[in-house]
Amino acid sequence: MPSTAGSGEPNSDLDATQPDFDVYQAYQRALADEETSPPLAAILSLTELVTRSDAGTMFELVQALNVGAESLKKRVPNQIGLAAGCELFIGFVTLFPHESANFSELKREIVHQGKSYTLSAVNFRSKIAELVLGFIKDDSVILTHSYSRVVTQALLHAHTRKRISVYVTEARPRGLGLKTYETLTAVGIPCTMVLDSAVAYVMDKVDFVLVGSEAVVESGGLINAVGSNQMAIIAKAENKPFYALAESYKFHRSFPLSQYDLPTHNSGILSFAHPTNRPASEPARSPRASPQRTMTSEQMDRNPDVDYTTPDLISLVFSDVGVLTPGGVSQYLVGMFAGL
Known part of the structure; x- marks a missing residue:
């Protein structure tokens, strides 16, 4: 420079x-x-x-x-x-x-x-979108999760050159999958919203999974919106490629061994709430009494926002520095910080 x-x-x-x-x-x-x-x-x-x-x-x-x-x-x-x-x-x-x-x-x-x-x-996403394009065939059916700037840009770019259809998960608790759905349908990409609990149901219909990242760590594993890990496990079981997209500034010198090693984990996540005591004369309400039952904000707070996907579940990582295996990410990350 x-x-x-x-x-x-x-x-x-x-x-x-x-x-x-x-x-x-x-x-x-x-x-x-x-x-x-x-x-x-x-x-x-x-x-x-x-x-x-x-x-x-x-x-x-x-x-x-x-x-x-x-x-x-x-x-x-x-x-x-x-x-x-x-x-x-x-x-x-x-x-x-x-x-x-x-x-x-x-x-x-x-x-x-x-x-x-x-x-x-900011231009790294364009480089990644071009790399991903080479792995997308006409009439590909793609499953993506939550909202990611780089994934959205890759899909928009692919739409200009190929025929694609996209399944988008709801991605609770933040529900950011709807943002992806609205962005893609606005340009004419055929999309269907999928419940997080229906990922296994839809996996047989897709050609591959494409997710973004909050960070790619030293092991080559992925930290992303919660639900990414279970999606990768199902993709592996169904023999479907699981591709992660990550700009190189998201490569992070961290080595989590489990979900509970993430810096976002705290004692409140997945903790048990104390049951509310009711008077003996008051009957418990039937679950059918409220057809629009949703989680309370307190219940949502007990759930994680992100999870960790182990490198053995990831097929390839697309980055502005190239298409890497999870092991290749580890080597690049070591070299990047050694030669800054």
Whole structure:
């Protein structure tokens, strides 16, 4: 990337101490753009932190970035995506060449590089969509889960070149499958909404499964919207390919061994509620008394938002760096952080 280093004069904006800067608010502002995913929003918020920081040495700057990253993680319930972005940016800053005698100039260049990366990273989805196209035949029937920007873009791109039909799961508790359904049907792609509980029922009718990701971890496994794991298990049993799409900024140095190793897991998830005591004279209501029975918000809170899919269930991972096996993801991730 071309250097944007200035004349060497101190930049007052970079050197000013601004104790009122809130990295979480910066993160929320970045997320307001529909095209910006949590890892990129994390990078943008940390670049703004660099701009506002009064750090005078690289050690102080990295320390401030680590504090900012921890602050973000504490304030965001699902920290997986933003953690991957923070990890990538802090690793970049830590290894950034700092021969310049003017530290303000160095910070300007770091900010420039961070912003340039996030601008170029939006195009990663187009690269992935083109890679996926080569695996889609005419009249393919595809099953997807929840809502993913990169999956949606891949399906929209495929629609311009191939005949496809798509089954979309409801994806409770957030119900984001409806967003995918509306986006695809708006351009004329034949779609059918599928209950999460009907995935096994529909699997025999599909050619392959296509899901997005919140993170791809060191094992080559996948963290994504809850329900992805059971979908992968059923696809494996039915001998159907299970493809994951992930931009490289979602590659995350984490090694969960089970669902309960995810950073989103807490003691409240899947905990048992205490039964409500009724007076002896009050009969229990029949389940048929309310035909529109749904989960309460408290019941939903006891359920996970994401789950972990083990690498043995994943056929291929499509990324802007190529089409990788889960083992290939592990090798790439090690090399990526070793050579930042």
